[in-house]
Amino acid sequence: MKLSNEQHAAVNYNGNAYVAACPGSGKTRALTAWIAKAVEELKHKNNKVLAVTFTNRAADEIKARLAESFTIENGRVWAGTIHSFALEWLIKPYASYSATLNSGYSVADEFETRKILSKLKSDKGLGFFDDVNTTFNRQGVVENQNARAEAVEQEYRQILSSRKKIDFDQSLYFAFQLMETRPEIAQNLSNIFTHICVDEVQDTQDLQYAILAKIFNESHIKPSLFIVGDENQAIYGGIGGKSLTLAELNAEFVGSNINQFTFSDNYRSTQRLVDYFSAFRGVQGGVSKAAHRNEQGIISFFNQSVDKEHLAEAISELIQTELNSGTSENDICVIAPQWAPIRSMTKKLITLLPNVKFDAPALSPFHGQQDNFWLIVSKLVLTEPSEKLFSSRVRWANELLNNLVEKHHHTRDLTAKKLLKVINSFHSDTGVGTKYLKECFEFILSELDIDLAYDLLLKEQLDLFFEKATSNIENNDGQYEDTVVALKSFFKRSTGIVINSCHGVKGEEYKTVIAFGLLKGFVPHWNDIYKQPIQVGLDAQSKMLYVIASRAKEKLFLFAENGRRTRRGDPYETSDMLNTYNYQYD
Numbered sequence: 001m002k003l004s005n006e007q008h009a010a011v012n013y014n015g016n017a018y019v020a021a022c023p024g025s026g027k028t029r030a031l032t033a034w035i036a037k038a039v040e041e042l043k044h045k046n047n048k049v050l051a052v053t054f055t056n057r058a059a060d061e062i063k064a065r066l067a068e069s070f071t072i073e074n075g076r077v078w079a080g081t082i083h084s085f086a087l088e089w090l091i092k093p094y095a096s097y098s099a100t101l102n103s104g105y106s107v108a109d110e111f112e113t114r115k116i117l118s119k120l121k122s123d124k125g126l127g128f129f130d131d132v133n134t135t136f137n138r139q140g141v142v143e144n145q146n147a148r149a150e151a152v153e154q155e156y157r158q159i160l161s162s163r164k165k166i167d168f169d170q171s172l173y174f175a176f177q178l179m180e181t182r183p184e185i186a187q188n189l190s191n192i193f194t195h196i197c198v199d200e201v202q203d204t205q206d207l208q209y210a211i212l213a214k215i216f217n218e219s220h221i222k223p224s225l226f227i228v229g230d231e232n233q234a235i236y237g238g239i240g241g242k243s244l245t246l247a248e249l250n251a252e253f254v255g256s257n258i259n260q261f262t263f264s265d266n267y268r269s270t271q272r273l274v275d276y277f278s279a280f281r282g283v284q285g286g287v288s289k290a291a292h293r294n295e296q297g298i299i300s301f302f303n304q305s306v307d308k309e310h311l312a313e314a315i316s317e318l319i320q321t322e323l324n325s326g327t328s329e330n331d332i333c334v335i336a337p338q339w340a341p342i343r344s345m346t347k348k349l350i351t352l353l354p355n356v357k358f359d360a361p362a363l364s365p366f367h368g369q370q371d372n373f374w375l376i377v378s379k380l381v382l383t384e385p386s387e388k389l390f391s392s393r394v395r396w397a398n399e400l401l402n403n404l405v406e407k408h409h410h411t412r413d414l415t416a417k418k419l420l421k422v423i424n425s426f427h428s429d430t431g432v433g434t435k436y437l438k439e440c441f442e443f444i445l446s447e448l449d450i451d452l453a454y455d456l457l458l459k460e461q462l463d464l465f466f467e468k469a470t471s472n473i474e475n476n477d478g479q480y481e482d483t484v485v486a487l488k489s490f491f492k493r494s495t496g497i498v499i500n501s502c503h504g505v506k507g508e509e510y511k512t513v514i515a516f517g518l519l520k521g522f523v524p525h526w527n528d529i530y531k532q533p534i535q536v537g538l539d540a541q542s543k544m545l546y547v548i549a550s551r552a553k554e555k556l557f558l559f560a561e562n563g564r565r566t567r568r569g570d571p572y573e574t575s576d577m578l579n580t581y582n583y584q585y586d
């Protein structure tokens with residue numbers, strides 16, 4: 001993997017490094033090279049490199065980049081989100097040390113927590129935009145701005161607790177607390193993870209820093225650190241993500257003596273694009289020079305000139321022109337600043353472009369149930385047992401076994417391989433996707449001698465799984481078929497034109513980026529406007545526009561469509577910063 005001098009200096013620095021640099025400057029590339037180097041440095045067979053990323057999609061990207069450029073032995077790198085790390089390496093193995101978790105628990109998925117919270121909010125007279133904070137601080141306190149939000153949060157916890165459940169935020173707190181009360185847990189982890197790297201550090205929450213720092217601070221032999229981020233891309237401030245200065249990082253990781261690096265070249269975009277998106281950079285500093293793209297490219301802005309009703313047609317025409325000019329489907333991305341308008345845009349584009357492939361998570365029947373036990377079972381059932389997927393399937397099977405053991409099932413004699421054998425032996429003639437899954441789940445339960453009448457949690461997850469999958473399929477108005485073939489296609493590596501939120505495509509790049517919904521209320525979101533100081537909205541706005549525009553390598557099409565109305569019936573206006581940006585668009 002070719003590295004520039006600046007990248008080389010950071011990767012090969014003999015100490016702890018923090019790279020703060022612009023989009024497209026090769027932070028993820030440097031991080032991947034550092035991981036490969038770290039694997040070479042692992043001394044014992046049990047040592048691993050820990051790579052913490054912000055989304056599962058980002059973790060997959062790192063794994064894919066590693067696989068493309070290096071040959072790395074299985075099991076030497078653990079890459080995933082800090083939530084999954086906390087669950088897999090802290091909560092699951094050490095739950096017995098916690099009085100609360102000891103008596104049994106499970107993790108509530110997003111679908112369930114959102115359902116409980118929105119019901120409580122409406123019961124208590126809170127509006128759609130009233131924020132209820134559920135994140136814990138290091139003292140285990142959840143702070144809310146007003147008494148009603150506080151009451152919702154408390155009742156929410158009671159409901160979860162009565163179901164013996166914890167949510168993501170709570171799992172982070174328990175993970176931290178386990179290490180607070182038993183420093184030897186952190187020491188054990190530092191003996192395994194002798195090298196730790198963090199991608200997109202600007203989105204890390206306080207408790208997440210605390211967890212990583214605990215492992216570092218309690219260790220006898222300090223793990224090596226490699227941290228990368230870009231403060232200007234911190235778009236998760238709303239859920240507690242915060243960027244730390246070098247001094248703050250050094251204070252957090254005691255005695256780490258982290259050295260800061262920066263990269264000045266942009267390897268992704270044309271100079272014209274770099275100049276364009278640099279105007280949204282809130283925090284100054286860092287030169288941005290296009291390293292190897294001299295094309296003129298295109299930057300277009302349709303400011304209130306396309307009606308919402310004709311937006312999908314306008315976007316589909318642009319896509320068609322791009323495809324006709326030879327751009328591949330995988331190099332085109334349609335972005336919205338928020339999740340809300342994505343589903344209907346996806347449906348319309350699929351209808352308008354029936355022969356084009358789309359990678360659109362909004363259409364997945366499994367959307368919103370990442371943590372459901374039955375989703376992991378489905379992954380095993382719907383992926384082919386191939387050599388390439390062997391290690392992933394063993395990992396999923398182990399996850400299932402751990403889950404079953406936690407729920408006190410007698411699966412002591414069962415190994416991942418045996419479980420896979422059971423799953424692989426299932427056969428059904430039905431072509432209907434959900435029916436196939438139901439039959440298969442019944443078969444597995446019977447083979448493992450598990451009676452759901454005695455496991456209400458597993459039963460509840462099963463019901464939630466089908467309730468959500470069926471509603472996802474129905475909401476797609478027949479765009480998505482309930483067939484085994486279609487369900488299987490969702491677990492294959494995604495290809496096609498990406499339609500996602502700007503949060504979902506962080507760190508990614510496309511030759512052509514088409515962004516819509518660039519309207520006040522989406523950019524920034526109402527939450528950053530409503531009852532907030534003006535600066536909060538301005539910061540959120542510049543960061544989102546910065547992230548969106550910097551995904552493009554060559555062409556950027558921006559839409560602030562007209563005709564959208566708020567719940568009160570007022571028209572949505574163009575985002576202020578775009579409206580006042582005096583730019584010579586094409």
Ligand SMILES: Nc1ncnc2c1ncn2[C@@H]1O[C@H](COP(=O)(O)OP(=O)(O)OP(=O)(O)O)[C@@H](O)[C@H]1O
Pocket residue numbers: 002003004007021022023024025026027028029030230266267268506507508509550
């Ligand atoms: N030294 C280099 N030589 C050639 N190409 C490079 C070099 N460094 C990075 N690139 C390429 O530039 C693109 C951007 O790199 P990368 O995704 O690592 O940037 P990043 O800083 O992580 O961006 P972002 O902040 O947007 O996530 C990638 O296609 C990468 O392969």
